[in-house]
Amino acid sequence: MDIPLETLKERIKGQRVVKYLLDCRFKGNVYLVGGAIRELCLNNTPKDYDLALSDRKDLNKIEHLFGKGVFVLGKKPIQIYRLAKKDISIDITLLDDTIEKDLSRRDFTINAIAFDIKNNVLVDPLNGLEDIKKGLIIYPSKISLIDDPLRMLKAIRHFSNLKDFKIHRKLIDSIKELKHLIIKTAPERIKYELDRIIVSPNPYDGIKMMEKTSLLFEIFPELACMKNLDIEKRFVLETFGHTIAGFMYLNKYNNIYQLDAKNLRDVGYALLFHDLGKPHTFSYDENKNVVHFFYHERYSQKIASDIMERLRFSSIEIKNIIKLIQNHMRIFLISNNESTEKAIRRIVYKMEGLTPSLILLSLCDMYGSSGGQENPSTRLVHEKCDELLITYAEWKKEPLPRLVNGYELIEIGFKEGPQIGKVMNEIRERQIAGDINEKEEALAYAKQMLRQNLNNTQSHL
Template sequence: MIMDAENFLKEKIGSLDIIKELKKRQIRGDVYLVGGSIRELFLCSIPNDFDFAITDEEDIKVFEELLNSRAFILGKKPIHTFRIAKDNKNIDLTKIEKDIVDDLLRRDFTINAIAYNIKSGEILDPAEGLKDLKNKVIAHIKKENLIKDPLRMLKAIRHFSTLNSFVIHDNLYKDICELKYLIGHVAPERIKYELDQIICSKNVFSSLKVLDTTGLLFEIFPELFVLKKFDDEKTLIPAVFGHTVDAFRYLYPFGNKYHIDKQSIKITGYALLFHDLGKPQTFTYDREKHVVHFYYHERFSEDIALSIMERMRFSVNEMRNIKNLIHNHMRIFLISSGETTERAIRRVIFKMGDLTPLLVLMSVCDMYGSSQGKDNESTERVLGVCEDVLSMYKKFQEKPLPRLISGHDIIGLGYRQGPEVGRILAEIRERQIAGEIKTRQEAIDYVKAILKTNVFQ
């Protein structure tokens, strides 16, 4: 069976244009195709990037001539990797230190430790990665490889999230549980890159469960461990941390239903992960009514999330959008609690702008995380409001409301130039969206009324 797999892999690799061209060239040393591209070919995916291990750096010139592009040194590793970027594809070339078997056995997982010799067409598989590929198992080569680069623990879970139907080997799971504390030695940017892939994957819920049960999640985000302890102490239904994780069951399905792009799924996912971080600090219990309250928890959650995002090197744009979603994550629930007016829906859209579909997605996930996926009168009402919000948002996208008045107009009416002008414009826009101001004259009259009463003075 392994021989069949090997022959299948040889056929897939041999059919690649770059391999065909390399076989025609004069190569001084040994050149091996290695790493993730072999895994992807075995799984019948088309790799976008290729990794090669070489014994002679002079052969880099062969790749440069073949691709008509110059190589540059990538990163600051002890072992230099040379990259050639061509037509949105990356070709990485790494010089072998000792021999190819040693090189393969220093890698992260068995499924990434397979090589193809360009000259001989031979498959090298010292860690039995082909067997694990056939059985869909993510197994590490040895514990020392995780210690050498602790990010590999998170990469294992990223592979679990993105490779269809793969499982994590028991020994790898145990070693992650034991070595999880080492993730603190990894640069936050590297951690975030892996988390981004996990959050955007179809298998995000199961992956978060693994991050939870191994404890790796709390090494990265100790703030989430506070939520888990809060659940243990208060035993609330729904649980705060528990419903947050359960909410991720619905992120991909409803993201797909609402046609949310990958970048927006990522932003929504982080907002969902952080949205209730402030609940332990705001917990109160009304003994007379036997009711739990978390007044203004979104404000506390927003502050804690900002601290995390700064630590993890989120971009300014990511931080702004995630904070906005957290700050407003109760808004759709609030307008769903009674009779929902068109004016209320318009105000949500004005407040959220292009984040409106993301807020809808976040609300649905949060709702079903709390209801454990069960529908009831409340969920049906929220879903209806979400549909109305999306419908009106699309109408505004297709036919945006015209601008009724400008800052120059306001100054021309006698107002001083300054930040107050912007606030007046925002107020007029909100009232226009709510249907309270419909014409230019009504906008001018509104400005005159403000000037008369000195509301902004």
């Protein structure tokens, strides 16, 4: 986007954070730097701000100005001082050299622009404004990737988030060359960038660029097994190929189902991981000329769980993503003319609040396989998804009640521990199936299980 410099300056000075700073007398120079200027060039409103200070004493002035103290992120010699107040987030760094030197060490030229608040001057030594105009993502030098390998993933995150931007050929080649360095990065930082790629406007483009540079296989070597299976077996319907293609439909169908960012992110990861078990369960029936992947979802959830532990996913994220993987075949299995209303209810009762997420995952999986084409099978799946949504809306008004809790099981003789969870899950499954409907029935079943456990224990003595 081509924007006159004076217009950009006025746009910068119109930001609430900058207005505060303009009214303050600073000892040194205070610069607005990084992504905020890029966003203002693109006529977007920045979500956060980065400042660079030439004098440490001005840090105290900024704390006083905003009525909030900063806290330190990172370790010496590179430290960031973060100020967070309501809807304002400011990251502050202290310059150890000139602003030009600081900008030359930044990740990409489009983020290497500064505005000198005191002197009303734009500082652009790397022609970042011109690269924004061209829609070009390029680094100041290859050493910037070596200094912080996460920048390889950041480049792809920008590519998937910034409309009409492309990654410079030289940067793509450098990512291919240096991809192995990504494993030196803290897993939490890797996951943060992956999250932002998945919930971006163009997750498919981002994932495909990760595949093109092989960064995808450095982070998820397990996905390479799927790609190798496709090549070895010469699949027309590729296991890896349809998984990646599914990301083309993530935002398209979320525009209908309106999942929030967290649930959309979890669906994205479930899509990426849902068929990881297929290379381990491949079998071929020569008589029928049919390929099978029996119980592949069980293998997929185990492999996915190991990946998520490795990348430091939260326990609730792991729980939800695993539940989606476990059940990703369910909608397809009932998508026939013989399925009953009870089968629909069973899925909703099983998935509860994750029902819309399962629907979105199923549609991405389905259209990734069909190449986006409609056929009688896809139309039947859509019908079942509509029925599921109706039943889900009813469930939200009157959720299936929990018939017993852990304390009640302890009262009838169970000891604290994992056995209680197993019994409650078994009761829940029978409640979903319609075999148990009342608390008394649930407690009677629990007592029966308790007696069985005691008998089994005594038989082993």
